[in-house]
Each structure stands twice: as C-alpha cells, then as structure tokens.
Amino acid sequence: MNNLLVAQSGGPTTAINATLVGVLQGVRASTKVDKVYGAKNGIEGAIYGNLIDLNELIKDSQGMDTLTYTPSSALGSCRYKMKDWKVDEEPYKKIINTFIKYDIKYFIYIGGNDSMDTVDKLSEYCRVNNHDIYVIGGPKTVDNDLNLTDHCPGFGSAAKYIATTVSELERDINVYDIPAVTIVEIMGRNAGWLTAASALARVNGGSGPDLIYLCEKPFDYDRYIQDVKDKLAQKPGILVAVSEGIKDSTGAYVSDSMSSGEVDSFGHKYIAGSARALEQLTRDKIDCKVRAIELSLMQRAAAHIASETDIQESVMLGLKAFNCAVEGETGKMAAIRRLSDDPYRVEFISVPVSEVANHEKTVPLDWITPSGNDVTEEMMTYLRPLIMGEVNLKYENGIPKQYKLY
C-alpha cells in the first residue's frame, strides 16, 4: 500500500484548505496513492496517531468545492516545534510508527516557517534512517514571508480583504468635516507585506492610507507626529496604516510603550497593539479625534472576500506538492515563480525546504519610500495581480456555506 498523509499547521488562512483540496485532487486523479488520510492538529496528529480518513471526501465534488472556499484549517492546526532528532528522537519514532501503521509513503505538510522546519527535519530523519517516505511542504502564510517563493498562499486573499476594507474605511472616515485620525493596525511582526497591501485601496483612484508605516523601518515618533500634522493641513480625515510590529530605533516594539504601568482594576498590565499606542500618542500631541482599528483575525479569516487568483494558485500548489511526492522528491516545498507582472504569469516549482525553514523574507527596504511613510511603485507592481479575481461563493441562508470536516 502506498498511502498519503496530509496535515495543516500554523495560523489559519482563507486559502489553506484550497491547498489541501489541491493535494486531494492529486490523489483523486492519480493511481499512485491507495488511501489518503489527514492528521488532526498538524504534526501532533501524526505523533499521536489522530488520523481522519479522507477517502470518502475525495469522491464528493461539491464538498471539495465548498472546502476550497472555507476559511481556516479544516484538519485543525498546532504550534508544535520539533526538536532536532539527535536531541529528542521520541516524536520521530512515534511519527514513523503512525506511518507504518497506516502504510504512509507520502507526507505533505501545509504550513509556514515552522512547518517547513518540520518538513526539513522529518525528511532528513527518514533519509538517514532509510525509511522509504517522501516528505513535501505546501506553503501557507498570510505574512508572505517564506523564502524562495514569489508570494505565499493566503497572502493575496488577506491583501484583498485589507485593500477592500481600507477603501471602505476611507469613505467612512471622510464624511465629517472635522479633523480626525484613524489608525489601522495590520498583521506582521517582522514582515510588512500585509501593511503594504493597504496601498491597494488606491487602485481605483481613492487616496487609500495617507500614511503607511512598515515594521522593516525604525519608527520615529516625532517624524510620525509631523507626518500626521502635515496631512491634517491638507484635509480633515487622515487614515494611517501601521504594522503590528513597528519598532523604534532601539528595536523596542511601539506596542510595548503602552504596557508600562498598572492599567486595569484587576491589577494586570494591559498589552495594547501598535495602533492603540499611536492612538494615545496622537491624542496627546494633536488636538483632534483619534481612533484605532485592528483588523485582527478578520484579515486572515475573511473567506467571503478571498482573491480568486490566490485560491486557484493555492490549489495548484497542493497539486504540485502531491506531484513532487509521488515523483520521489523529498525535503522540498512547492513554490511559485513569477514570470511576468503584466500579463501576470507564474509557474509552479519545487525548492529545497532547508533554504525556506527558519528564514523570513521581509520587504526590501527600497520598496519603502525614502520618507519611510509609504510604499514605492515597485511594491504596487508586485502586489496588484495578487488580489485579482472574485470568488464565486455559495451562500445559504444569507451567509457563505462552509465545509466542516469534523
């Protein structure tokens, strides 16, 4: 028996199930795999033997279609970080036991940096110990910070949500004729890609964010206040987009500037985000209405406004990962290579996972304007194709239909 196991890990996205479906479509159209299983809660499912039989699902075309557009990880997720097998071999032995018990020959792990580290370590362990098992990674992360791939599944959909939402917020904050600053906090501790995507709110002529601060450049408080004052001199409603992870010149998170004292009646420190910290600063330095908004989990969960380009590419990456495995590759990750921006053309390739694991691809500094408060045209050219296309969702009783695996 040549069976296949698939699992999902890390923070959910709206496209991670599309990649799962790509793997399943690969199994469905191939004779190289006998049975297909899913591990519950990522690698933990493989360690503890919590497997789900997916052989009925792959016969269900409608179910697979609904699953493609269902947000979050249908198989569950985990944040389990595997130690080197020379340090702690126990989890590896347990995984191999599960693989033997279920005749698993192919293992596809869909996730981000940490998951690719697992793919790297596990494929090496299998190689060194002569297990005939092929381990391949499927990329996933809204943060868009994986190395060796032009962009990451999930990012385009989050970018489309952010661009749309910022364009809607721009309309909302401009109805009153009084000075007001609205600060929108966008995900990204170390990589500012998602914050940069807020600039896509301008693609149809809107002003979008008036100021954009990415976490790649040190944040200067005085410069920020001057930037806001300059913008307020031009018009009343100002929209600011900031990365969750902006840091000052000493490397300290701006969000930490808020959590310095006793803040609540229960004696706990209050941990605010970067937007809340800037809200306070702005209110202190500029006499006007100020509001902080966090796009929070919505930016990675808003499947109702996913990018069809992202969803289709995510399916293809699942299929590519499947093909890599059955063609005998191991320790690789399926990836996207961009061939041209306009017309937008890509190809799907495999890359060595060891060069992906534990790297972070941040925004090139020369894609941020010299003033440090906006992105360049190169960034716009890179981002534009990724949000193109609308998903054709099935609605039931007024909300999008979802597929629940368990």
Add this chain to the structure above:
Amino acid sequence: MNNLLVAQSGGPTTAINATLVGVLQGVRASTKVDKVYGAKNGIEGAIYGNLIDLNELIKDSQGMDTLTYTPSSALGSCRYKMKDWKVDEEPYKKIINTFIKYDIKYFIYIGGNDSMDTVDKLSEYCRVNNHDIYVIGGPKTVDNDLNLTDHCPGFGSAAKYIATTVSELERDINVYDIPAVTIVEIMGRNAGWLTAASALARVNGGSGPDLIYLCEKPFDYDRYIQDVKDKLAQKPGILVAVSEGIKDSTGAYVSDSMSSGEVDSFGHKYIAGSARALEQLTRDKIDCKVRAIELSLMQRAAAHIASETDIQESVMLGLKAFNCAVEGETGKMAAIRRLSDDPYRVEFISVPVSEVANHEKTVPLDWITPSGNDVTEEMMTYLRPLIMGEVNLKYENGIPKQYKLY
C-alpha cells in the same frame, strides 16, 4: 420652480446611499420636481448654503448603480443637533434663506434619531410660519433603534457582515486544541440588535457565538465567568459576542472598568471597549488564552458584503420618502411594516416623525433568553430575512468600484 433638496446625516452605513438613490430615482421618474440638489454635510449644508447640483447624476444610470452599492454618506454627514426654534431661530432662518434661494419645496433628510428630530422641528417651523415646504425623513441606522419601523436601512447589511464574520471567526478560533476565549465587541450603546445578529452565524449549523450578551440586560461579572467556565468544560474554543454598551447592575459601563488608572507613558487614561475589559477580567479569572476583537467601523462600512434585501428596501424607502413629499405630506418618516416572516413580505408606509424622534427602540427583554447569555427563537425569526440576498458588486482592479460625488 419646485425643487428638491436631499441630505444625509449621522453615522454612515452601507445602505444610506441606496436611500439617496431611491430619492433620485423618484425625481428622475416624476414631473413634480424641476431640479434636485444635495446639501453637503447634512443640515449644515442647508444652513450654510453648501449645495451640490445632482441633476447630471440622475441621468447617469451606471453612476447611480455604483452609488447604490458605495458605503458611507456620499453627501457627507454631520452631528448637528438643532435647538428648538423658539430658543434659537437663527439656523432656521438660514435654512429658509437657502430654500428660497434655490426654490426648494421638498426637503428629504436621511438619518437616525437626531436627524428625525431635525425633520420634526423643521417641518413644524415651516408649518407655523406658513412656508410651503414639505419635510420628510428617510430612516437610516445600523443600530436598528428607530421607532415605528420594523427595521432600519443599514441594519441588515451590518447584520450580514457580523453573521459572516462571526462564522469565519468561529472556524479560525477552533483550529487549536487548547482552551481559548475570543470576545467580539459589536456596536450598540443602548440597543443590542447588532450583537443579536451574531447569532445568525448559526443559520447553517455552525455553533456561532457560544455566549451573547446584549446591553439591554445588566451584565453580571460573576455570572459571565461561570458561563465561560461552563462552556470551556465542553470544548476548547469559546466565542463570546458582547454589545459595546453592556452595563453592570449599577448602570456603569463595563468598558469604564478598564479606564481607572494611569495607563500609558504619555500620562493619559486609556479608554478601552467592553471586549477589552472582559479580556482582562477573563485572563485574570481563567487560566487560558484570551483575545478581544472589535468589529469597529467595518461593521457599518463593509459594503462588499451588504444584504441585497437591505439595499433594495433602502432604495424603496428613498422612493417612498420622495412620494410622501410630492404628495404633500410633511413631518413624516418613510418606514417599513412587516406583513409576514416566511415568506418575508413588507410594505412601505409613512409614520409621524414626532413619534420617531428622540425615541430608542431597544431589544424586547423577552427576546433574550432567561439565562441572559443568548437570544430567543423569536429574535432569530425576526433577523433571518434581513440578511438574505447577495449584492452583485462591480469590481475593478480587484476591489469594489465606488462612486465619489465630490
């Protein structure tokens, strides 16, 4: 000349431009109005004579269609509260001057409680002073708190956004197999309708929010903690929906419990929302991961997931308001009367604006479960039809097209 003036006021919604379009369609198909103008920033535009000529717009079918689905108030808004004319007649005189200058015979004011108060006072002023001017209100408010109408334009779309978002968040928070509480704060200082709409996340079999607290019932901290503990005993990921305006038994806002001390490095008090306050309380009392999410302005601005039922009804209410005015009514508001729930049937009526102004329609207490942490089946029956139907938006470059009036 019999000209018409239209204006928008109060907090924006995704349907307020649909009502504006309804008024304009009325003008377009009628011979009773010669010219149509819009006042900028609500009644302030009428006071200061800031009018926009809309006579070209009403010939532009595509522009009108795009405007119908554009969020926020295209004419701008204000928070201007008119004093009684016996106390301060000056603004009334200025408005009448504008009316005379532009030959305005009909004035339609789209807004919420405060705007209906303006309609009430201004129509009375015109009547008493024998001005041949007809003043009609068009309802608008995401809060759904207007008297004498079954529901309010803008509410259904906000409800659809909330139901969809909560159903997506439910998937997101359930991927890890560890105890976690996510608290979602929803708009509503005194009326819990929008928070109740979170229950619509269950319409396709999802669990939706595990606990729902509306601002109509006093919030009991101890009871809340026990509720959360009970739910955590059943499953790991718990979703709580709370109104912005929940208050304890003394009438104090729960959100105020957070802003008691010095909280930031700039010496300012931090004003948190109800979800942030409960986040702190939960973290203090229960040892698990806790997260607060505010749906903030997105819930009233998310035109990309508007309810088509809401948009179509909003257009009809604009048309109804127009017809009331040209048929010689004044001091009235266009409203919705529900005829049946299933099949859903409504009719459009006019109601005396004096009975709408300065009233707030809150959730009936018997539509909240006796436990105080959920809504009843009557509420679900009321809510279900309001989120039905999806808007057929035009996208350009990956984001929805919008119409900008100025």
